[in-house]
Amino acid sequence: MFEDDKIISDQEIVAGYKMANNIIIERTSIQWKSPVLGTPTRRAPEHYFGRTIHALVHGEDKIYRLKPDEIPLEATEED
Numbered sequence: 001m002f003e004d005d006k007i008i009s010d011q012e013i014v015a016g017y018k019m020a021n022n023i024i025i026e027r028t029s030i031q032w033k034s035p036v037l038g039t040p041t042r043r044a045p046e047h048y049f050g051r052t053i054h055a056l057v058h059g060e061d062k063i064y065r066l067k068p069d070e071i072p073l074e075a076t077e078e079d
Contacts, residue, residue: 024056030073048073 033049034041041047051071053064 022056022058026054026056028053045073051075 029052030043031049031052032041032043032047034047048068050065050067053066055062055064
């Protein structure tokens, strides 16, 4: 292990090397879905169905799909 591990909290050790947490959010989108079949979908809180997040993680493209119970419609940066 490295002696300065206690100081650097935003880095992780992988196979004996330090790697910075490189995460770049490229774009996000909100998903909407009508709760009642056959009715039109609207941009309303009761039709909120989750988010899709496209990010670049350590140089690799990743897609994350989050459901409403994982991230609320009115989410902040802390969420």
